[in-house]
Amino acid sequence: MKIAVASGKGGTGKTTVAVCLALSSGQPVTFVDCDVEEPNSHIFLRPEIEGSRKFHLPVPGIDESRCNYCGKCRDICRFNAVTVFGKTIMTFPDMCHSCGGCFLVCEQDAVREERRNIGVIEWGKAGEIDFFQGKLRIGEAMSSPLIKEVKKQTLFEEKKGLTILDAPPGTSCPVIKTVRDTDFVILVTEPTPFGLHDLKLAASTISTLGIPTGVIINKSGVGDLGVKNWCKDQGLPLLMEIPFSREAASAYAKGVPIVEVEHGLKEKFNELIEEISR
Amino acid sequence: MKIAISSTGTTMESNVDPRFGRASYFVIVDPENSQIVDVIDNRASQEAAHGAGINAATMVAQSGAEVVLTGRVGPKAFAILQAAGIKVVSEVSGTIQEALEAFRSGSAEFSHGPDCHAHTSSPSPRTGWQAESGQGKNRGCGCQGKGKGRGR
Structure with missing residues (x-):
């Protein structure tokens, strides 16, 4: 129960x-x-x-040597945790809801997982x-x-x-x-x-x-x-x-x-x- | 050269929208001839729960503008504008026409940091925007949330 x-x-x-x-x-x-x-x-x-x-929550980190600035990660993110303009890509981990969408859409394998601590569990x-x-x-x-x-x-x-x-x-x-x-x-x-x-x-x-x-x-x-x-x-x-x-x-x-x-x-x-x- | 001005409407007679991220429009103006060369519709940002400033700054960066005239800019939007090499003049008011004339008279001062704090915050060593925090201009952003600017 x-x-x-x-x-x-x-x-x-x-x-x-x-x-x-x-x-x-x-x-x-x-x-x-x-x-x-x-x-x-x-x-x-x-x-x-x-x-x-x-x-920890998984959040995007960018390998800029692989990124081609296509903007797919930006476009799939509902929370604007990633943005791309020109030849610049920026992440905002505290906006990220860890849906994993950006990892999936990146064809360059440029989005790698970083971790953001949100708290602790005790028992x-x-x-x-x-x-x-x-x-x-x-x-x-x-x-x-x-x-x-x-x-x-x-x-x-x-x-x-x-x-x-x-x-x-x-x-x-x-x-x-x-x-x-x-x-x-x-x-x-x-x-x-x-x-x-x-x-x-x-x-x-x-x-x-x-x-x-x-x-x-x-x-x-x-x-x-x-x-x-x-x-x-x-x-x-x-x-x-x-x-x-x-x-x-x-x-x-x-x-x-x-x-x-x-x-x-x-x-x-x-x-x-x-x-x-x- | 192009200047992006946050605006409540789409003409030179419209008022400057005091908010950057949630401005209704961005009017892109050529200061040489005071002509509107483009208008960015940002009304959808008013429905967005989070990240309006990030989205608005991205669109402005993509517009090719070199200067932004607006009321207040938050830290994330400011970081993006800075990364895009766009200069920001804040605390601008009046009509688009007036704002443009004031800018052309050379009296405008460029901002060195955001005007209010983010509505959410967390340590994020790779993004750099929080390096800007603490440089607010001793005013709130009107969000009635967590975003109170600290004096400098």
Whole structure:
């Protein structure tokens, strides 16, 4: 069972929920932090990192002794990572999305592979939990390939037991890359107009992928009924409400998972996993 | 000699487009007789997500222009123009006619670096454009993104 935890809005409690799920299951758990720009689930889970590897993208480098300045590499590139004018060829590796098109179209064999580091993948153990995370290089714009690679590191395809993926906020490629090929998506929101607005965006993103989806309202008790009413209208299952409480906020502020302080919450999450798995 | 001027339209009365990469047009003018010899349609750049400056600079380089008159140029476009041996005058405004007259009066000063930073950046030792960064003219590029120019 692979469950992704996502949201449109940042700060709704994705990591809080993902960590609760991981700590509440009776099954062997793999935890994958796919929020590679701000991976912070390790603060709750405190894993012991056992290994790491740098991840590079293939980008074009030009052998000018072979280049005949035909411009085919320039013309195939949608991202303007290569340009040719007169007898000059220039590459812009940070524009490159590593599609490999320029390598293929070059008849002179003048485009050779160079590598551009975009981040690092780390893995280890948090108690019994198999822990994985990606860390995007500061200033790097392309997180999706790193997310894909982190998932690959977990042997995602064959993975047994329960896999929890902590997604980045938003509604674009990094989120899609995280939730793709999962069995269920939990959208975490808060009961405010802000939460509702971004929940609508996230739900419409996920609906394009056809993955079963449910909603958890975090900090329930504050705000308004907008989220609840909307979920009802849409037929989107409301899986759980996590009440707003001083104890939870205080635990969070110290980096302690809220299932450790909120009585009965672990059982609720365990039931939820059972229910989703059914 | 040919001069490329970023423009909002296609005539001598059109205004200079303050953006280089996402300018609507480039009007190619012969300064000897103030005639428009060519127009590059760059409107597609406004739909492009990335690399508009690279594309625009490539087209200008291919046009055979020796000088560019425009508002602001980013680092990648500037690197290309520099590699093509094209001189850049930035912070140009008014109509194409006015810009051309100002240039012909000899009051124009050529830029030594880009006017704003790239919207994305990464170390890339082979390309050289980042050697230009840090030489911006203490102004943003209006992108509301990451591209704030640093003073020099």
